[in-house]
Amino acid sequence: MQQRDKYRLALLAACALALHGFERLIPTPIPWLRFGFANIITLITLILYGFNAALTITLIRVIIGSMLMGTFLGPPFIMSTVGGLFSVAAMWVALQVRVFGPLGLSLTGALFHNLGQLLAVYVVFIQNLRSILILAPVILFVGTLTGVLNGLAVIFIMEHLKKMSDNVQNT
Amino acid sequence: MFDRMLLVLLLIITGASIVLVPFYLPRGGQIRIEVNNKLLYKLPLSDDKTIEINGLTVEIQAGKVRVADSDCPGKLCVKQGWIDSGAIICLPNRVVITIGGTPTAPKGGVDATT
Numbered sequence: 008m009q010q011r012d013k014y015r016l017a018l019l020a021a022c023a024l025a026l027h028g029f030e031r032l033i034p035t036p037i038p039w040l041r042f043g044f045a046n047i048i049t050l051i052t053l054i055l056y057g058f059n060a061a062l063t064i065t066l067i068r069v070i071i072g073s074m075l076m077g078t079f080l081g082p083p084f085i086m087s088t089v090g091g092l093f094s095v096a097a098m099w100v101a102l103q104v105r106v107f108g109p110l111g112l113s114l115t116g117a118l119f120h121n122l123g124q125l126l127a128v129y130v131v132f133i134q135n136l137r138s139i140l141i142l143a144p145v146i147l148f149v150g151t152l153t154g155v156l157n158g159l160a161v162i163f164i165m166e167h168l169k170k171m172s173d174n175v176q177n178t
Numbered sequence: 179m180f181d182r183m184l185l186v187l188l189l190i191i192t193g194a195s196i197v198l199v200p201f202y203l204p205r206g207g208q209i210r211i212e213v214n215n216k217l218l219y220k221l222p223l224s225d226d227k228t229i230e231i232n233g234l235t236v237e238i239q240a241g242k243v244r245v246a247d248s249d250c251p252g253k254l255c256v257k258q259g260w261i262d263s264g265a266i267i268c269l270p271n272r273v274v275i276t277i278g279g280t281p282t283a284p285k286g287g288v289d290a291t292t
Contacts, residue, residue, distance in 0.1 A: 111181035114188060144195035151188045158181075 016060055020067040023048035027072045042153045046116050047160045050098060050109065058099045065091040085131055086124045093123025109165060110158035117154030121146050209243055211236065212274040223277065232271045243275060
Protein backbone atom coordinates (compact mmCIF):
# COMPACT_ATOMS: atom_id res chain seq x y z
CA MET A 8 0.00 0.00 0.00
CA GLN A 9 1.31 3.40 -0.92
CA GLN A 10 1.95 6.09 1.67
CA ARG A 11 -0.64 8.32 0.00
CA ASP A 12 -3.27 5.61 0.31
CA LYS A 13 -2.51 5.25 4.00
CA TYR A 14 -3.24 8.94 4.51
CA ARG A 15 -6.44 8.59 2.57
CA LEU A 16 -7.53 5.62 4.67
CA ALA A 17 -6.77 7.56 7.84
CA LEU A 18 -8.90 10.44 6.53
CA LEU A 19 -11.73 8.10 5.60
CA ALA A 20 -11.58 6.46 9.01
CA ALA A 21 -11.79 9.91 10.61
CA CYS A 22 -14.84 10.72 8.45
CA ALA A 23 -16.49 7.44 9.42
CA LEU A 24 -15.82 8.15 13.10
CA ALA A 25 -17.20 11.66 12.82
CA LEU A 26 -20.39 10.43 11.16
CA HIS A 27 -20.63 7.60 13.68
CA GLY A 28 -20.53 10.09 16.54
CA PHE A 29 -22.56 12.79 14.83
CA GLU A 30 -25.59 10.66 14.03
CA ARG A 31 -26.13 10.05 17.73
CA LEU A 32 -27.15 13.70 17.98
CA ILE A 33 -29.99 13.29 15.49
CA PRO A 34 -33.21 12.60 17.36
CA THR A 35 -35.07 9.54 16.12
CA PRO A 36 -38.54 8.32 17.02
CA ILE A 37 -37.15 5.08 18.46
CA PRO A 38 -34.05 5.35 20.64
CA TRP A 39 -32.17 2.43 19.11
CA LEU A 40 -32.82 3.52 15.54
CA ARG A 41 -29.70 4.83 13.88
CA PHE A 42 -29.01 5.88 10.34
CA GLY A 43 -25.69 4.13 9.94
CA PHE A 44 -24.15 7.03 8.02
CA ALA A 45 -20.71 5.58 8.68
CA ASN A 46 -21.64 2.88 6.20
CA ILE A 47 -21.42 5.55 3.48
CA ILE A 48 -17.71 5.81 4.16
CA THR A 49 -17.26 2.05 4.48
CA LEU A 50 -18.96 1.49 1.15
CA ILE A 51 -16.95 4.19 -0.65
CA THR A 52 -13.76 2.70 0.77
CA LEU A 53 -14.83 -0.75 -0.33
CA ILE A 54 -15.49 0.43 -3.88
CA LEU A 55 -12.31 2.52 -4.15
CA TYR A 56 -9.77 0.55 -2.11
CA GLY A 57 -11.15 -2.97 -1.68
CA PHE A 58 -12.02 -5.33 1.13
CA ASN A 59 -8.99 -4.96 3.41
CA ALA A 60 -9.24 -1.20 3.49
CA ALA A 61 -12.98 -1.28 4.23
CA LEU A 62 -12.43 -3.83 6.98
CA THR A 63 -9.68 -1.70 8.51
CA ILE A 64 -11.85 1.39 8.51
CA THR A 65 -14.79 -0.45 10.03
CA LEU A 66 -12.63 -1.84 12.84
CA ILE A 67 -11.05 1.56 13.51
CA ARG A 68 -14.48 3.15 13.62
CA VAL A 69 -15.99 0.53 15.89
CA ILE A 70 -13.08 0.40 18.33
CA ILE A 71 -12.27 4.11 18.59
CA GLY A 72 -15.95 5.03 18.34
CA SER A 73 -16.81 2.82 21.30
CA MET A 74 -13.89 4.26 23.27
CA LEU A 75 -15.20 7.77 22.65
CA MET A 76 -18.72 6.76 23.68
CA GLY A 77 -17.44 4.83 26.67
CA THR A 78 -18.93 1.54 25.53
CA PHE A 79 -15.70 -0.29 24.71
CA LEU A 80 -16.17 -4.06 25.21
CA GLY A 81 -19.74 -3.44 26.38
CA PRO A 82 -22.88 -4.81 24.76
CA PRO A 83 -23.16 -1.97 22.20
CA PHE A 84 -19.53 -2.57 21.24
CA ILE A 85 -20.09 -6.27 20.61
CA MET A 86 -23.14 -5.49 18.51
CA SER A 87 -21.35 -2.77 16.54
CA THR A 88 -18.46 -5.08 15.84
CA VAL A 89 -20.52 -8.06 14.72
CA GLY A 90 -22.81 -5.81 12.66
CA GLY A 91 -19.85 -4.03 11.08
CA LEU A 92 -18.02 -7.23 10.16
CA PHE A 93 -21.18 -8.79 8.75
CA SER A 94 -21.97 -5.76 6.64
CA VAL A 95 -18.44 -5.39 5.23
CA ALA A 96 -18.27 -9.08 4.35
CA ALA A 97 -21.74 -9.03 2.76
CA MET A 98 -21.04 -5.87 0.76
CA TRP A 99 -17.77 -7.34 -0.46
CA VAL A 100 -19.52 -10.49 -1.66
CA ALA A 101 -22.23 -8.37 -3.31
CA LEU A 102 -19.53 -6.31 -4.99
CA GLN A 103 -17.92 -9.49 -6.40
CA VAL A 104 -21.24 -10.55 -7.92
CA ARG A 105 -21.14 -7.32 -9.96
CA VAL A 106 -24.86 -6.93 -10.45
CA PHE A 107 -25.41 -4.27 -7.80
CA GLY A 108 -24.68 -0.56 -7.87
CA PRO A 109 -24.04 1.52 -4.76
CA LEU A 110 -27.73 1.44 -3.78
CA GLY A 111 -27.89 -2.36 -3.86
CA LEU A 112 -24.59 -2.61 -1.99
CA SER A 113 -25.79 -0.21 0.68
CA LEU A 114 -29.00 -2.21 1.07
CA THR A 115 -27.02 -5.42 1.39
CA GLY A 116 -24.77 -3.79 3.98
CA ALA A 117 -27.71 -2.46 6.00
CA LEU A 118 -29.49 -5.82 5.88
CA PHE A 119 -26.50 -7.83 7.03
CA HIS A 120 -25.52 -5.26 9.63
CA ASN A 121 -28.92 -5.74 11.23
CA LEU A 122 -28.85 -9.52 10.79
CA GLY A 123 -25.44 -9.63 12.44
CA GLN A 124 -26.66 -7.50 15.32
CA LEU A 125 -29.74 -9.62 15.83
CA LEU A 126 -27.55 -12.71 15.83
CA ALA A 127 -25.23 -11.11 18.37
CA VAL A 128 -28.18 -10.13 20.55
CA TYR A 129 -29.50 -13.66 20.42
CA VAL A 130 -26.20 -15.43 21.06
CA VAL A 131 -24.74 -13.07 23.64
CA PHE A 132 -27.64 -11.44 25.45
CA ILE A 133 -31.13 -12.84 25.27
CA GLN A 134 -31.99 -16.34 24.13
CA ASN A 135 -35.57 -15.31 23.53
CA LEU A 136 -36.25 -16.22 19.92
CA ARG A 137 -39.81 -14.95 20.15
CA SER A 138 -38.92 -11.37 21.02
CA ILE A 139 -36.22 -11.34 18.38
CA LEU A 140 -38.57 -12.71 15.72
CA ILE A 141 -41.08 -9.99 16.51
CA LEU A 142 -38.46 -7.27 16.55
CA ALA A 143 -36.48 -8.44 13.51
CA PRO A 144 -38.88 -7.44 10.71
CA VAL A 145 -39.25 -3.92 12.10
CA ILE A 146 -35.49 -3.50 12.39
CA LEU A 147 -34.89 -4.91 8.92
CA PHE A 148 -37.59 -2.67 7.45
CA VAL A 149 -36.15 0.46 9.01
CA GLY A 150 -32.70 -0.77 7.96
CA THR A 151 -33.89 -0.95 4.36
CA LEU A 152 -35.06 2.67 4.51
CA THR A 153 -31.79 3.95 5.98
CA GLY A 154 -29.95 1.73 3.48
CA VAL A 155 -31.64 3.60 0.63
CA LEU A 156 -30.67 6.92 2.19
CA ASN A 157 -27.03 5.88 2.54
CA GLY A 158 -26.99 4.31 -0.92
CA LEU A 159 -28.20 7.57 -2.48
CA ALA A 160 -25.51 9.45 -0.56
CA VAL A 161 -22.86 7.05 -1.91
CA ILE A 162 -24.11 7.50 -5.49
CA PHE A 163 -24.01 11.28 -5.03
CA ILE A 164 -20.50 11.25 -3.56
CA MET A 165 -19.13 8.80 -6.14
CA GLU A 166 -20.41 10.99 -8.98
CA HIS A 167 -18.73 14.01 -7.48
CA LEU A 168 -15.48 12.14 -6.95
CA LYS A 169 -15.60 11.05 -10.58
CA LYS A 170 -16.22 14.60 -11.78
CA MET A 171 -13.36 15.85 -9.62
CA SER A 172 -10.92 13.28 -10.93
CA ASP A 173 -12.07 14.00 -14.49
CA ASN A 174 -11.31 17.67 -13.94
CA VAL A 175 -7.88 16.85 -12.58
CA GLN A 176 -7.10 14.69 -15.59
CA ASN A 177 -8.34 17.30 -18.07
CA THR A 178 -6.30 20.15 -16.67
CA MET B 179 -31.71 -2.46 -12.42
CA PHE B 180 -30.97 -5.13 -9.83
CA ASP B 181 -30.65 -2.42 -7.18
CA ARG B 182 -34.29 -1.48 -7.47
CA MET B 183 -35.34 -5.12 -7.58
CA LEU B 184 -33.44 -5.71 -4.35
CA LEU B 185 -35.02 -2.64 -2.78
CA VAL B 186 -38.56 -3.64 -3.75
CA LEU B 187 -37.91 -7.23 -2.65
CA LEU B 188 -36.57 -6.15 0.75
CA LEU B 189 -39.43 -3.72 1.31
CA ILE B 190 -41.99 -6.39 0.47
CA ILE B 191 -40.36 -9.12 2.57
CA THR B 192 -39.71 -7.00 5.64
CA GLY B 193 -43.01 -5.15 5.36
CA ALA B 194 -44.95 -8.38 5.06
CA SER B 195 -43.08 -10.06 7.87
CA ILE B 196 -43.85 -7.17 10.24
CA VAL B 197 -47.49 -8.10 9.80
CA LEU B 198 -47.14 -11.87 9.43
CA VAL B 199 -44.55 -12.89 12.02
CA PRO B 200 -46.50 -11.86 15.14
CA PHE B 201 -49.56 -13.47 13.57
CA TYR B 202 -47.94 -16.88 13.13
CA LEU B 203 -46.08 -17.01 16.41
CA PRO B 204 -47.78 -19.12 19.09
CA ARG B 205 -50.12 -17.06 21.19
CA GLY B 206 -50.47 -16.85 24.93
CA GLY B 207 -46.79 -16.83 25.55
CA GLN B 208 -45.96 -15.95 29.08
CA ILE B 209 -47.27 -16.37 32.56
CA ARG B 210 -46.44 -13.67 35.04
CA ILE B 211 -46.74 -14.36 38.71
CA GLU B 212 -46.74 -11.35 40.99
CA VAL B 213 -46.69 -11.31 44.75
CA ASN B 214 -47.27 -8.01 46.55
CA ASN B 215 -47.11 -6.24 43.16
CA LYS B 216 -43.64 -7.59 42.61
CA LEU B 217 -43.02 -9.72 39.56
CA LEU B 218 -41.49 -12.95 40.81
CA TYR B 219 -41.89 -15.34 37.88
CA LYS B 220 -42.09 -14.98 34.15
CA LEU B 221 -42.61 -18.39 32.60
CA PRO B 222 -43.42 -19.65 29.14
CA LEU B 223 -46.88 -21.19 29.01
CA SER B 224 -45.50 -24.03 26.92
CA ASP B 225 -43.38 -25.57 29.71
CA ASP B 226 -45.18 -27.82 32.19
CA LYS B 227 -44.25 -26.87 35.72
CA THR B 228 -45.45 -26.74 39.30
CA ILE B 229 -44.49 -23.86 41.55
CA GLU B 230 -45.00 -23.34 45.28
CA ILE B 231 -45.40 -19.68 46.02
CA ASN B 232 -46.74 -17.84 49.08
CA GLY B 233 -48.98 -20.73 50.15
CA LEU B 234 -50.21 -21.40 46.62
CA THR B 235 -49.45 -24.35 44.40
CA VAL B 236 -49.47 -23.13 40.80
CA GLU B 237 -49.59 -25.69 38.04
CA ILE B 238 -48.76 -25.07 34.41
CA GLN B 239 -49.76 -27.81 32.03
CA ALA B 240 -50.54 -28.06 28.32
CA GLY B 241 -50.67 -24.31 27.79
CA LYS B 242 -52.97 -23.73 30.74
CA VAL B 243 -52.48 -22.64 34.30
CA ARG B 244 -54.35 -23.27 37.54
CA VAL B 245 -53.95 -22.94 41.27
CA ALA B 246 -53.97 -26.55 42.46
CA ASP B 247 -54.00 -25.76 46.13
CA SER B 248 -54.01 -22.75 48.40
CA ASP B 249 -53.96 -22.04 52.11
CA CYS B 250 -56.32 -19.09 51.80
CA PRO B 251 -59.81 -19.25 53.37
CA GLY B 252 -62.04 -18.75 50.32
CA LYS B 253 -60.07 -20.81 47.79
CA LEU B 254 -61.58 -18.79 44.95
CA CYS B 255 -58.34 -19.14 43.05
CA VAL B 256 -58.55 -22.94 43.23
CA LYS B 257 -62.21 -22.92 42.18
CA GLN B 258 -61.38 -20.91 39.09
CA GLY B 259 -59.69 -23.99 37.66
CA TRP B 260 -57.62 -24.07 34.47
CA ILE B 261 -57.32 -20.89 32.47
CA ASP B 262 -55.51 -20.13 29.22
CA SER B 263 -56.10 -16.38 29.21
CA GLY B 264 -56.87 -13.63 31.67
CA ALA B 265 -55.80 -13.90 35.28
CA ILE B 266 -56.13 -15.73 38.57
CA ILE B 267 -55.97 -13.50 41.59
CA CYS B 268 -55.67 -14.66 45.18
CA LEU B 269 -56.26 -11.60 47.33
CA PRO B 270 -55.55 -13.09 50.78
CA ASN B 271 -52.11 -14.20 49.65
CA ARG B 272 -51.64 -11.17 47.38
CA VAL B 273 -50.75 -13.37 44.41
CA VAL B 274 -51.63 -12.35 40.85
CA ILE B 275 -51.17 -14.76 37.98
CA THR B 276 -51.64 -13.26 34.53
CA ILE B 277 -51.21 -14.62 31.05
CA GLY B 278 -49.69 -12.00 28.82
CA GLY B 279 -50.20 -12.03 25.07
CA THR B 280 -47.18 -10.18 23.78
CA PRO B 281 -43.77 -10.63 25.31
CA THR B 282 -41.98 -7.47 26.28
CA ALA B 283 -39.50 -6.20 23.75
CA PRO B 284 -35.92 -6.87 24.81
CA LYS B 285 -34.82 -3.81 26.67
CA GLY B 286 -31.43 -2.62 25.60
CA GLY B 287 -31.34 -5.21 22.86
CA VAL B 288 -30.57 -2.72 20.15
CA ASP B 289 -29.64 0.62 21.51
CA ALA B 290 -28.40 4.03 20.63
CA THR B 291 -24.72 3.29 20.45
CA THR B 292 -24.61 0.47 17.96
